[in-house]
Amino acid sequence: MNTSPESGGMILVMGVTGAGKSTFVNALKPESVTVGHTLESTQAPPQAIQIFLNEEQTRSVTVVDTPGFDDTRRSNTQILAEITEYLVTQYALQVPLRGIIYMHSIQENRMKHSSRQFLEMFQLLCGDEALRKVKFVTTHWDNIDPEREGEALRREQQLLDEWWAPMLEKGSSNTQFSGSHDSAEGIVLDLMSDDESIVLEVQRELVDCDMELGETEAGKSLRKAIEDDIAVCKTTIDEIDTQMVNAMRSRQRSTNDGNMARDQAEIRKLRRRKIELQRTVNELEPSQRELTARGKVGRKVKKKISEEQRKANADKAKGMFASAMEVFTAVLNIVLVVVSFAIL
Ligand SMILES: Nc1nc2c(ncn2[C@@H]2O[C@H](COP(=O)(O)OP(=O)(O)OP(=O)(O)O)[C@@H](O)[C@H]2O)c(=O)[nH]1
Ligand SMILES: [Mg+2]
Incomplete structure (x- = not known):
């Protein structure tokens, strides 16, 4: 060369x-x-x-x-x-x-x-x-x-x-x-x-x-970091789902408007958080596949x-x-x- x-x-x-x-x-x-x-x-x-x-x-x-x-x-x-x-x-x-x-x-x-x-x-x-x-x-x-x-x-x-x-x-x-x-x-x-x-x-x-890029030490570390981030997001999504079910049950049981509005606000907050986390997972998953595809x-x-x-x-x-x-x-x-x- x-x-x-x-x-x-x-x-x-x-x-x-x-x-x-x-x-x-x-x-x-x-x-x-x-x-x-x-x-x-x-x-x-x-x-x-x-x-x-x-x-x-x-x-x-x-x-x-x-x-x-x-x-x-x-x-x-x-x-x-x-x-x-x-x-x-x-x-x-x-x-x-x-x-x-x-x-x-x-x-x-x-x-x-x-x-x-x-x-x-x-x-x-x-x-x-x-x-x-x-x-x-x-x-x-x-x-x-x-x-x-x-x-x-x-x-x-x-x-x-x-x-x-x-x-x-x-x-x-x-x-x-x-x-x-x-x-x-x-x-x-x-x-x-x-x-x-x-x-x-x-x-x-x-x-x-x-x-291959994904086989190098740096590539393996990045793959693990992405996997960990995805896992954290998915665990949090599961927790949010449970919290959402609880909030919905509580809303159904509510007998006064104040409690109902509080539960409704909580459900909206959880839903927004879930959408954000899902978006992060959707961004991370292709990044994981791309690491392999780089070859x-x-x-x-x-x-x-x-x-x-x-x-x-x-x-x-x-x-x-x-x-x-x-x-x-x-x-x-x-x-x-x-x-x-x-x-x-
Ligand atoms: N006052 C001051 N501003 C700095 C200094 N270094 C960077 N900046 C400012 O910080 C901003 C980012 O700096 P860049 O030099 O573009 O950073 P970079 O590391 O090249 O960032 P990427 O290209 O995005 O990876 C710019 O607005 C710079 O003017 C510094 O030592 N002093
Ligand atoms: Mg720069």
Whole structure:
């Protein structure tokens, strides 16, 4: 497979929706940037920022924004599939993975269900060995009122002690993102301060072992999470049914209007709750089936890479080959922004 020397390495930015991934990636761009290619889309497309680390432009790193988890428009299965597509493309193109930036908003008061689910899935995607190049980054600090800073610092400590401790013990690190260009650059440079790169568990599973998405550790965990969520909904629906029968009996037995109205209101409330839960089950069940249907993601991505390589090479002058980064962005349909000025 063709990897050009200027493709350097890659850093992936991950985290739940709203964590601040795109904001971070945008902060890496100085005032004037050259855009590789643009897409005709009303929404801001995902970006990959290629930063040259020396004036000779022989060393670079590309920082890649990835899809967020808990996006209301897509199921968690779709998001897992999209994230793994990024990971498989990078690995299959033999672009060294220099690190992962895991973003989390310090404004999140308590760990949301989706944040917990994503963190668990992330650990399974990574595997233990890759954790030494994972940086947990808290964001939205500039949104914290000065009088609330103590609270935010306590939340940060709780993240470190309760949620990230197992990964920090295995070599991950943590820091704060202030929102500035310098802060973003510092985080990237820190991950680039050694020459090491990592291979994630899911990359070995999908590419080296040709597994199906649903068979990977992350896929199995998501399947279990979906099953658990469906089971909780169904148990609650059964409980609601019992409560509804009781409320109906009570309404029938009621001898005064006040009690009857109270029971009627209760029945309406239970009915609404049941409809909501049924809707959740209806959304979760296809997501479960889709996990199986995704099949051998590694194989599919490799085929896509070959097609894009063929197309890109056809556009080049004789004897020239498309760079790994050009193929990466073409496969994933993302915008490559080249920051052509050295940041060192
Ligand atoms: N003040 C402040 N706002 C932030 C920060 N990070 C993100 N935001 C805001 O929070 C919102 C969500 O941030 P994004 O960067 O789009 O989040 P994301 O992680 O890319 O989210 P998805 O693309 O949905 O996965 C936006 O309105 C940002 O302007 C930060 O560090 N400080
Ligand atoms: Mg984003």
